[in-house]
Amino acid sequence: MKCADFLSELTNYLDGVIDARTKAELEDHLAWCHNCYVVCDTTKKTIEIYRDSQLYELPEDLRTRLRTAIVSKCHARKKAGPERV
Amino acid sequence: MSTIQPKIDEPVSDELALVQAAKGGDVGAFEELVRRYDRNVFRIAQHITQNREDAEDVVQDAFLKAYSNLHQFQGQSKFYTWLVRIAVNEALMRLRRRRPERMVSLDEEVKTEEDSLPREVADWSPNPEQQYNQAELREILTRTIQGLPASFRTVFVLRDVEGLSTEETAEALDLSIPAVKSRLLRARLQLRERLSRFFQRRENGKEKPESSKEKPETGDTNQ
Numbered sequence: 001m002k003c004a005d006f007l008s009e010l011t012n013y014l015d016g017v018i019d020a021r022t023k024a025e026l027e028d029h030l031a032w033c034h035n036c037y038v039v040c041d042t043t044k045k046t047i048e049i050y051r052d053s054q055l056y057e058l059p060e061d062l063r064t065r066l067r068t069a070i071v072s073k074c075h076a077r078k079k080a081g082p083e084r085v
Numbered sequence: 086m087s088t089i090q091p092k093i094d095e096p097v098s099d100e101l102a103l104v105q106a107a108k109g110g111d112v113g114a115f116e117e118l119v120r121r122y123d124r125n126v127f128r129i130a131q132h133i134t135q136n137r138e139d140a141e142d143v144v145q146d147a148f149l150k151a152y153s154n155l156h157q158f159q160g161q162s163k164f165y166t167w168l169v170r171i172a173v174n175e176a177l178m179r180l181r182r183r184r185p186e187r188m189v190s191l192d193e194e195v196k197t198e199e200d201s202l203p204r205e206v207a208d209w210s211p212n213p214e215q216q217y218n219q220a221e222l223r224e225i226l227t228r229t230i231q232g233l234p235a236s237f238r239t240v241f242v243l244r245d246v247e248g249l250s251t252e253e254t255a256e257a258l259d260l261s262i263p264a265v266k267s268r269l270l271r272a273r274l275q276l277r278e279r280l281s282r283f284f285q286r287r288e289n290g291k292e293k294p295e296s297s298k299e300k301p302e303t304g305d306t307n308q
Contacts, residue, residue, distance in 0.1 A: 007203075011270040015251075016088035035206045039277070042209050042284075046277040047089055047245045049214055053226050055246075056131040056140070058124045066141060067119050070148045074112045077153060 001029045006036045014044055089245075104164050108155045115155075119148055122165055125247055126172045132242040133176035135231055136183065143179060147172035162256055166249065169257040173239060180235060203278055213284030229279045237272035244269050 006029050012018045013026050030037050058066075100121075106114035123144055130143035150171050151158075158167050214222055230238055243254045244265070255265045 007274070008270075011266055011273065014089050014273075017251075035203075038206050038208045039203050039274075042281060043273050043277045044089060045209060045213065045284075046273060046280055049280070050226060050230070050241075050246055050276070051248075053223070055223065055226060055230075056128045058127040058144075062141070063123060063127075066144050067116065067123060070119055070145055070152075071112060071116050073145075073149055074115055074152050077149075078110055078112060 001025055003029075003033060003036055006030075006033070007039070010040060010043060013040070014047070100164055101160060104155065104158060104160070107152070108158075115148075115152055118164065118168075122168055123148070125165070126168065129169065129172055129239075129242055129247060130176045132230065132246070133173065133235060133239055134180050134183070136179075139176070139179040139183065143172055143175045147175045150175070163253070166253045166257050169243065169247075169249070169253075170259070173243075173257060177235070203274060207281060207285040209281065209284040210286050213280075216284065225280070225283050229276060232279065233272055233275060237268050237275065240265055240268040241272035241276065245273070 006026060009018065009022065009026055013023065018026070030040060100118075103114045103117055107118065126147055127140055127144050130147070131137060131140035134140055134143065147168065151168050154171075158164065210216060217225065230241070233241070239258065240254060240260075243249045243257060244251065249257065251262055251265050251269075254260075254269075255262045258265070260268075
């Protein structure tokens with residue numbers, strides 16, 4: 001297996017959606033190719049850092065304000081009836 | 086090496102009942118659906134629009150559109166996937182409005198210089214995120230993801246941040262499964278490459294990489 005082949009399977013490998021045989025081939029490659037090991041490991045860390053980063057959390061006061069506005073407009077539309085929607 | 090563990094829980098089983106009740110005019114049931122997904126919609130919207138006010142508007146408009154069109158929701162997909170599809174379209178509309186000079190599309194094939202094999206293969210520190218304080222880390226992560234083309238950013242956020250499956254992401258973005266996989270791979274590799282500048286192992290562990298002082302990259306530079 002070449003590094004390019006490994007990379008093309010990287011997403012499937014990290015997501016755990018490959019068959020056992022391909023997985024074994026990829027892990028065999030990882031065992032001797034340090035560069036691919038680092039790329040694989042740091043890609044995994046990249047995903048985990050973003051997943052755990054809590055970027056753009058919705059502040060509770062804004063959340064309440066938005067929800068109140070949404071609900072009040074829903075009530076208005078309900079009153080107006082489906083023809084106005 | 087272990088695989089990535091999915092983050093999102095299965096939808097609670099009463100969700101369809103809530104949708105049915107909301108269809109029947111129960112605004113309280115719809116409010117419960119808003120409570121469940123408003124944070125997700127806000128995150129997705131802000132990642133796409135890169136603008137807080139736009140993201141607030143997207144949350145309101147997406148839920149109102151969903152409410153008005155509940156009769157069109159047939160229950161073949163999850164309510165959340167259907168809602169995300171509405172929210173992504175609203176967010177893209179706002180992004181296009183704000184940047185009329187750029188074409189923003191999820192369908193286009195984006196060619197970037199970074200699609201070749203990874204160039205930066207230095208290993209990272211054991212706990213790279215601990216090299217920076219919270220505000221610095223947030224800044225690094227924000228400007229790094231903002232540098233991705235919108236089509237890559239959106240796929241990455243839905244799959245890896247929000248935890249949608251490949252199939253759900255394809256459905257929400259109206260893309261084929263191979264297109265989602267291809268964009269996801271490129272998004273992951275480009276983010277990894279860019280983060281490596283900040284997180285690579287240093288000889289002197291206390292010294293931060295010089296590149297952390299770089300100016301922020303601007304969004305959609307590759308389109």
